[in-house]
Amino acid sequence: MTQPPHDELTASTPEELREQVEHTxxxxxxSVEALAAKTDVKARAQEKAAEVKEQAAAKAGELKAKAVQTAxxxxxxxxxxxxxKAxxxxxQVREKAAQAGHVWEEKAPQPVRNKTAQGAQLARDNRSLLxxxxGAAVVVWLACRRKR
Structure with missing residues (x-):
């Protein structure tokens, strides 16, 4: 009546018992490491954010290529x-933008100017897409004007 349960291993020598204990x-x-990894919300959120960021970058690349091809x-x-005319x-748009930029530099607060400079750099980095x-907007505008 004192038999061990079926899922437990039995050891006949102290050495075998030590090996079983080490194995267990x-x-x-x-098991503890796996559970800790599952409960680490911050790490899982960072992994998911990285995954979503990669997907967004891939989709942006696809859309950029498609826009360039369509244009x-x-x-x-x-x-x-x-x-x-385009x-x-x-x-004309470049000239007006330059004029507006000079007015902006004179009147805007410094933190706003910094953010604007970052946006301008982003636009310069993605110039072909912009x-x-x-160009597509101008074409649509001209096409709409012709229909009137």
């Missing part, structure tokens, strides 16, 4: 006068 300790340590297709279909409009979007 190692398994217990692994190139649209530009090929435009007649020469429309292309010339170039002129872009030049120009493609602006």
């Amino acid at each position: 300790r190692a398994e217990l340590g692994q 190139a297709q649209v530009q090929q279909k435009l007649p020469a006068p429309v292309k010339e 170039v002129q409009a872009a030049g 120009l493609t979007a602006a």
